[in-house]
Amino acid sequence: MQRVVDFARPGVAFTTVQHAFRRVTHPMQLKRFREYVANNGNRRQKLERVEHFVLDRFRSARNNNLPVHDLDVKRWALSQAKIENIDDFKASDYWLLNFKKRNGISSRKVTKLVSHLEVVDKSIIKQTVDDFVAEATKHIPKYKFDFVLNADQSSFNYEIASNRALSYAGKKATYLSVKSLNAISHSYTVMPIISAAGQLLSPVFICLQEPTSRFQITRAVFSASNIVTSCSTSGKLNKSLAEYWIKEVLDKVVSNRFLLVVDQWSLQADITVYENNLTKGQSCKLLVIPRRATSTKQPCDPYFCRQWKVLTKGIYHRVSLDELDVDLRSRDAIIKLQIWFIIN
Incomplete structure (x- = not known):
């Protein structure tokens, strides 16, 4: 539209304009185009x-994880419509519905809360992650895969309850039975070591x-050769x-030089702790x-x-649903359960 108005300057014949712009078929169109340009576009363009x-x-x-x-x-629509001089724009529910459909927007449940600092530091975090990957890529080829290790602490609740369940549609509340409310908020820690060769050590x-x-x-602790238990x-x-x-x-699992990948927990990220407690002179x-990268x-x-x-x-779900006579919260049951995973 702007190009047509710029071309159809005074002294230029309408036939010349028609020849250059085939969709211009009547002199009244030029008049409307000039009005639209003077008003900074027509209504459709302003709405766009x-x-x-x-x-x-x-x-x-x-992008900044802020709620909308x-x-x-x-x-936002009303403020911009005022700037565009669209006087009769109301930002109605119908307009809002169509706007969300056109742009693939819907109301979603928040699944995770993150700190503002984490959002602000995205670029810094990305750079540190890239530096870590570059360093790991440089060092890993120097070791056999059997001695490129990763250790991590993983927390397990004493009783694990499902957070979703099938129930009747329309019910306002859905209840779930657990053996102990205390057990679902208390946990124990398992710390496996895996190798780049794909083995659980x-x-x-x-x-x-x-x-x-x-x-x-007064209570004996169940033990096996493939676990070490403490409390x-x-x-x-x-x-x-x-x-x-x-x-x-x-x-016990390393006898020579090895590479260990860990997170930033201070006690396991301090090399002196390993130097002081490894007994075979391992490097x-x-x-x-x-x-933020683990x-x-x-x-x-x-x-x-x-x-x-x-x-x-x-497993917890099956025991609960079938009402099996097994107390998975007990010390021995927990140890035997973890042993089962280790050997399988």
Whole structure:
């Protein structure tokens, strides 16, 4: 439209304009075009600019993980429509519905909360991840795959309950029976070591939760050659247990030089802890995965522990649904369950 108006300057015959622009068929069109250009476009063009503006604002907000609601979209549309001088634009529910359909937008449940700092530092995080990948690519070829290792702590609740279940449509509340509300909020830790050769190394370390940080003397602890068991008040590793893991597990599975990939937990990211507790003079090269990158760059996370937890949850579900006489919260049941996964 702007090109037609620029071309049809005073003194240019209408037939010349028609020859250059075949869709211009009547002199009245030139008049309307000049009015549209003077008003910065026709109504359709102005509405397109409103939509582009709103879509840009929406994309910017979601790229920064900010919440956007229907009222925000309408507010953005009305403010831009005022700038475009579209006086009768109301940002109605019908317009909003069509806008969301055209751009593939719908209301979604929030599945994860992230800190503002994490959003702001995306570019920094990406750079540190790229640097880590480059360093790992440089060092891994120097070792046999059997001695390129990854160790990670994985937490398991004492009782695992499903967060979804089939029920009757239209019910306002869906209840789920558990043996102990306390058990679904308390956990123990399993710390496997896997190699780049695709092997789960034995033994596997299990840290159970005991109120006194000691196993009760009156109860024997089930043991097997492929596990090492200890405990703490929280069910998580502390400094002494990290050192115990190195002496009783890592020291037994490595006999020479090896490369170990770990996350940024301070107790396992300190090379001196390994140097002080390995007893065979092993040479340890430590690679520490940057923060916010373990979900994709730590092999244990996406390729091992996640599947391990899915299978564990399935067993808890089957025992609960079939009302089997098995208490999976007990110490021996937990150890035997983890042993079953190790040998299978």
